[in-house]
Amino acid sequence: PAGTGTRIIHACGTGPDQLAVGLARRLPPPGTEAPDRPPFTAGTKKVIELTARKARQLGHDRIGTGHLLLGVLIQGGGPAADVLAEAGITWQRAERELLRLPAGEDEEAPQPGDHP
Numbered sequence: 001p002a003g004t005g006t007r008i009i010h011a012c013g014t015g016p017d018q019l020a021v022g023l024a025r026r027l028p029p030p031g032t033e034a035p036d037r038p039p040f041t042a043g044t045k046k047v048i049e050l051t052a053r054k055a056r057q058l059g060h061d062r063i064g065t066g067h068l069l070l071g072v073l074i075q076g077g078g079p080a081a082d083v084l085a086e087a088g089i090t091w092q093r094a095e096r097e098l099l100r101l102p103a104g105e106d107e108e109a110p111q112p113g114d115h116p
Contacts, residue, residue, distance in 0.1 A: 004101065005065030011097040014087045022083035043078055047071040058099070066098040 051071030055063045073091035
């Protein structure tokens, strides 16, 4: 089954393949030397903070791909957020779609035997 973030993206009228094309245009070409362990940028740290905050605000006890999508959109300003915005996906719209998902139907719901 598709992850929550993917389900939200589809509900907003696009798909991961279309977004990947837009993102590829914004990233360095393949073969560009990348550090072995790229550092978390301040923007990346902010996205993670916003992701956790939004999950708590929504009363969710776990962070899933839908929350991460919201964090990227709320932070804005990066290549991923730009591609999502061009596709018409706002954080408000993504949040509405996340809240429309039936409880317990996403793969990120706790499973028997899961430990926090």
